[in-house]
């Protein structure tokens with residue numbers, strides 16, 4: 211018999227008979243690996259564990275540790291879903307059923323919508339089929355026979371898929387008991403291991419995603435190899451729901467979105483506006499300390515300005531359309547850079563003045579598509595903590611380090627501890643997304659890498675995420691579900707100084723071109739507040755809480771003293787409120803807890819007499835009586851420390 215050579219990931223080579231399967235090789239390596247194996251990778255391609263190997267190959271046996279293997283597992287779960295649905299509803303027509311992030315879906319055409327009870331029945335049927343440990347078997351069928359098979363079963367979408375997608379004369383199918391599916395595979399060997407799944411919801415989807423096509427119902431499932439991972443995922447989902455800034459924004463009266471104003475244009479309510487103003491004051495002060503100069507510039511400008519900057523060519527799809535006014539054509543600005551460049555240009559600069567750091571809480575407008583708009587996190591009008599540093603090439607590294615320091619300090623003060631660095635580069639290959647100047651791109655990329663390396667910070671790379679004028683360093687924050695978004699960014703730009711012919715007089719008396727560093731430290735106010743709402747689940751640290759203390763008189767008799775306490779707190783600079791409603795103390799405490807107010811100050815006759823307050827903390831509960839002066843001093847210290855405890 212012929213033998214072949216199998217090279218394993220550790221470099222070991224095994225000589226085996228031709229036709230040996232990956233499952234047999236796994237068994238030879240260890241019974242445990244054989245038990246845990248889901249699928250194999252042979253010369254880079256995923257293959258069934260039962261596939262006979264007919265030539266020498268590099269082989270890895272994949273378990274749940276491999277993300278690709280987990281996707282194969284989820285795909286097998288999608289087949290199991292379709293098999294269960296067909297048993298319960300034999301007349302449905304099948305669409306497609308791929309694995310997705312955290313699970314899978316399958317599409318069905320059925321006149322009645324699937325209900326919650328249906329999903330429960332289907333889930334039970336899936337468990338029943340899984341427990342029978344039915345093998346997933348690959349079959350090759352000639353294309354005409356395959357079409358005929360589906361025609362007999364009235365599966366017209368599947369007929370369409372076979373006609374379009376099957377190129378070879380033999381078409382690959384997978385069977386799971388009675389269920390048969392046109393599928394390239396691979397699959398896990400059998401259904402027995404599919405236990406950790408949950409059908410989540412049903413949503414409508416046009417066949418092939420094309421409007422006008424029949425509408426199918428997609429049943430979505432969450433699915434993991436291990437129950438613990440599923441439990442963890444479902445827990446995180448609950449947590450994300452509990453922390454959702456749109457839900458909390460409403461409950462805590464932070465912002466609202468009105469149909470009469472328009473999509474993606476939130477209104478900041480007094481409490482949300484307070485948080486935003488505190489953030490603004492905080493960052494302006496940090497920047498002032500770091501030598502930034504703050505300016506105000508208008509939210510709009512002539513289209514010509516953006517033609518010159520290149521925004522019009524590379525970014526106009528994300529801009530609002532221009533407005534014709536008498537002789538001028540104006541447009542809402544999508545970025546603040548051109549305005550700040552004109553601020554720099556308003557006078558002649560010598561090298562001695564550099565770096566010049568121009569900063570502004572700049573309001574910008576971007577045409578975000580309606581489908582992606584969400585609460586405060588994706589909006590059409592946003593105010594960015596923006597700045598442009600005009601410096602000499604020699605100053606890039608120290609300015610870059612200065613910005614990074616600012617970011618880290620701001621994150622520390624805001625209680626943000628989980629973040630990663632991403633170097634965002636352009637896609638290689640021709641694209642009109644980016645200005646064409648290879649030399650400039652390479653230089654900017656090199657400078658960014660050197661700056662990061664000299665700080666010793668680790669980063670990942672993301673091709674296709676650069677700004678149109680240059681690469682950037684993005685600082686990524688993840689939400690509860692692990693989805694990452696860019697919050698802070700630093701960009702080194704050689705393009706705009708050139709477009710605007712910027713200069714400074716050097717030590718040699720000649721004209722030189724400055725470099726621009728674009729940077730945003732705490733992102734847009736909208737996005738950062740949405741992040742903080744979710745980070746703290748609405749329970750803001752005292753220095754950011756819209757109401758820091760609420761005074762709760764026990765009865766009318768202590769109303770006067772309660773009023774005085776409130777006034778004194780306000781005069782001391784705190785955000786205090788008085789709840790003098792004619793309600794029971796318990797009700798007042800409950801409402802204050804719901805609003806997540808850090809301190810409740812209960813005022814009874816004893817307190818009024820002694821000049822004290824009975825302090826209650828939203829998380830720590832009853833802290834006992836304290837002289838008012840003492841409470842004020844403690845609160846002042848807590849605010850100053852920006853404690854997040």
Ligand SMILES: [Zn+2]
Pocket residue numbers: 285289307391392393394395
């Ligand atoms: Zn499939």
Ligand SMILES: [Zn+2]
Pocket residue numbers: 545546547598728729
């Ligand atoms: Zn900029």
